Amino acid sequence: MSQFEMQVLRKISKKLPITFELNLDSFNQEYYTKLFEIPLEIGFYEIVLFCNKLSYDKIVQNINSKGKESQVQVLEFRDKIAEVGGIFAQIDVWLGQGITPEQICIVLPNEEFAHYLRLFDKARNFNYAMGSALKSSALYRNLKNAIKAQNAQANCNESPQVEEQDSTLAIPNFLDFESFKEFLQNLEANSKEAQRVKEKFLEGLEQFDFALKYLTSLSVQEQILAFLDMIEEVTLDDVGGGRISVVGILETRGMCFPYVIIPEFNAGNVPSLSDKDLFLNTAMREKIGLPTRKSRENLQKHYYAKLLQGSCQAWIMCLSNDENKPSRFLLEDSIFGNSPLLKADTRYSEYFLSGKALNYQECEIVAPLEIKDFSATSLQCFLTCPRKFYYRYILGFKETANEAVNIGSKIHNILKEIYQRTQDYNMDLMYQEFCKEMDKSHSLKESFESALAKKYLKNFFESEKVRFWLDSFCL
Numbered sequence: 001m002s003q004f005e006m007q008v009l010r011k012i013s014k015k016l017p018i019t020f021e022l023n024l025d026s027f028n029q030e031y032y033t034k035l036f037e038i039p040l041e042i043g044f045y046e047i048v049l050f051c052n053k054l055s056y057d058k059i060v061q062n063i064n065s066k067g068k069e070s071q072v073q074v075l076e077f078r079d080k081i082a083e084v085g086g087i088f089a090q091i092d093v094w095l096g097q098g099i100t101p102e103q104i105c106i107v108l109p110n111e112e113f114a115h116y117l118r119l120f121d122k123a124r125n126f127n128y129a130m131g132s133a134l135k136s137s138a139l140y141r142n143l144k145n146a147i148k149a150q151n152a153q154a155n156c157n158e159s160p161q162v163e164e165q166d167s168t169l170a171i172p173n174f175l176d177f178e179s180f181k182e183f184l185q186n187l188e189a190n191s192k193e194a195q196r197v198k199e200k201f202l203e204g205l206e207q208f209d210f211a212l213k214y215l216t217s218l219s220v221q222e223q224i225l226a227f228l229d230m231i232e233e234v235t236l237d238d239v240g241g242g243r244i245s246v247v248g249i250l251e252t253r254g255m256c257f258p259y260v261i262i263p264e265f266n267a268g269n270v271p272s273l274s275d276k277d278l279f280l281n282t283a284m285r286e287k288i289g290l291p292t293r294k295s296r297e298n299l300q301k302h303y304y305a306k307l308l309q310g311s312c313q314a315w316i317m318c319l320s321n322d323e324n325k326p327s328r329f330l331l332e333d334s335i336f337g338n339s340p341l342l343k344a345d346t347r348y349s350e351y352f353l354s355g356k357a358l359n360y361q362e363c364e365i366v367a368p369l370e371i372k373d374f375s376a377t378s379l380q381c382f383l384t385c386p387r388k389f390y391y392r393y394i395l396g397f398k399e400t401a402n403e404a405v406n407i408g409s410k411i412h413n414i415l416k417e418i419y420q421r422t423q424d425y426n427m428d429l430m431y432q433e434f435c436k437e438m439d440k441s442h443s444l445k446e447s448f449e450s451a452l453a454k455k456y457l458k459n460f461f462e463s464e465k466v467r468f469w470l471d472s473f474c475l
Contacts, residue, residue, distance in 0.1 A: 001035065003035075003289055006035060009049065010049065010052050013049040013050050013051060013052055014051055014052060016050075017048055017049065017050035018048070018049045018050070019046060019047070019048050019049075020045075020046070020047040020048075020049070021044075021045070021046055022040075022044070022045045022046075022047065023044055023306070024040055024041070024042050024043055024044070024045060025042055025302060025305060026042060026334065027298040027299070027301045027302040027305060028298065028299065028302045029041070029042055030295070030298070031291075031295055031298070031299070036054060036056075038054060038056065040056075041058070043058050043059075044058070044059045045057070045058055045059065046059055069337070070308050070309065070311045070312060070313065070314055071312065071313045071314070072308060072313075072314045072316060072336055072337060072339045073313075073314070073315050073316070073339060073342070074265075074316040074318070074326075074330060074336065074339045074340065074341050074342065075315065075316070075317050075318075075341075075342050075343070075344040076317075076318050076319070076320040076326060076341055076342070076343060076344060077317060077318070077319055077320070077344045077348065078319070078320070078321055078344075078349070079319070079321070079349070080113070080116055080264075080319070081116075081349065081352075082344060082348045082349040083116075083263045083264070083317050083319070083348075084116050084117065084119075084120055084263075084351075084352075085347075085348035085349060085350070085351030085352060086263075086315075086317060086344055086348040086351075087106065087117070087261055087263060087317070088120065088351055088352075089347075089348055089351055090261060090315055091104060091125075091244065091261075094259055094313075099258075099259060100243075101125070101242065101243035101244045102243055102244075102245075103257065103258045103259050104244050104245075104257070104259045104260075104261070105244070105245045105246075105247060105252075105255075105257035105259070105260050105261070106126070106244065106245070106246045106247070106260075106261045106262075106263070107247055107248070107249055107252055107260060107261070107262045107307065108130075108246065108247070108248055108249070108262075108263065108264065109248075109249055109262065109264055109265060109269040109270045109272060110264050110269040110272075111130045111248050113263060113264045114128055114130060114246060117246060118132075120352060121242075123242070124240065124241060124242050125242035125243070125244050126241060126242050126244050126245075126246045127238055127241030127242055127243065127244065127245055127246065128238040128241060128246045129238070129245065129246060129247040129248065129251050130235065130246075130247070130248055131235035131236050131237045131238050132235060132236050132238065133232070133233065133234070133235055133236075134197065134200055134201075134231055134232065134233075134234040134235065134236060135232040135233075137197045137236075139187075139194070139197050139198070139201070140197075140228065140231075140232070142171060143171060143224070143228060144225070144228050146171035147171070147221050147224045147225055147228070148225070150173060150221050151219070151221035151222060151225065153435075153439060154219065154221065174220050174221075174224065175220065176220050177212060177220055177223050177224070180220070180224055181205055184198065184201050184202060184205065185202065193236075196236055196239075197236065200231070200234050200236065201231070204227065204230065204231040204234065205227070207230075208227045208230060211226075211230075245257070249272075249300070249303050249304070249307075250303070252303060252306075252307050253303065253306075255307075255310075256310035256311075257307070257310065257311060258310075258311055258312045258313070259311065259312060259313050259314075260307060260308070260311045260313070260314040260315070261314070261315045261317070262304075262307075262314065262315070262316050262317065263317040263318075264317070264318070264319070265316050265317060265318040265326065265327050265329070265330070266318050266319050266324045266325065266326060266327055267324070267325050267326070267327050267328065268324075269327065270300070270304075270327035270329050271296070271297045271300050271301075271327075271329065272300065273293065273296065282294070300329075301329065301332060301335060304329065304335055305334065305335045308335060308336070316330070316336070316339075317344075318330075318341075326341065365387065365390055377406060378392075378393055381393070407446070407449045407450065407453060410438070410450070410453075411438075411453055411457065414434060414437045414438065415434070417437075418430050418433050418434060418437075425464075425468055427461045427462075427464050427465040427468070428461075428465075430461065431457075431458065431461040434454070434457060434461070435454050438450040438451075438453060438454050
């Protein structure tokens, strides 16, 4: 609780008594001592606040003494895929021992790791408490890509990075923001998931109406992009998940799970610190009554301590490679005991492999090289990959429409057509025509190369503008 919340409760206590039940350990003792301004020791307390006066009683002498000790195993992995394999493998072991899925919980210090779990959770055995981000839905991605492309085409100078769109969803050119609203309202939802996504979009529109009147100077595409940026962090509840819980560390408060797996226990994730923790130094925070970095770390240690105290078995997983190191929290013997840091079995990295890997061996190709004249393209192909050169220029295999286009030929052909049909040589208009023709692409790679060409050819047209001016001046 914050000091403000405590002031509110003190005012409420003038009408009704408020009872606090506290479990104090070495990590939260200092915090509650300062909050209630009374001397508190480690143990269980019942504190009554009435008429702004405190009365308290210590019920349990020491909450750290318990009948059973949690079996904690700490493993280090070389990559995230091996971690996921370790999670699935250990769940298989527990389920084989007759443990029910409801007794198992995966706790994520960094909730971004849920993306890896979703990728391999084909049978939907997990239930994700954090839900899924709206920006990962097909509707959001298609809208953002389409609007970015429209906005870049209108400006002609930008080259958007877009992904492939769902061909079943046609995104029109919106004349104003009202037409965008109508599009969302009339959008057909073919599944429950699509209906939930649509509802979140419509809820966001109601909130965005207040800001829209301040964005009149923006184009309709920029207004839509602002709306999409506003709702990208909105989440959808996981209503169709399985029986094994996947939660963030904050969701474990007050919860008890007999079997716990904590992946990604690395420096950077544990302790979890935000930029606001670095804004003021510790001395200033103590002076004005704000939580210090130490108090935030102790609070997180308290969460993990309570989580492990309530468990029978716990697996702590961390990465150890050039980029990631285990968290220093593992040195807290009061939380993890004397559990050694063990190397994870290499079989976890192969958990998702099926069948035997085949040793690929290319057959040697010996053919006479009888081409007399190399073109620039064929020479580059030969120097890059002789095998590709053999298939293309010796055997005569043709590229499919989806393969890379010769961007140089495309530029030359478009410039030839523009110069042939132009009379007044207005370079600004010619550049706009050039951009319009370059936007006609058959693949993402061609679209990317065309976008780069538009950027570089801008200088060419500027040079042409100077050249035509000098020619006219000399005449």
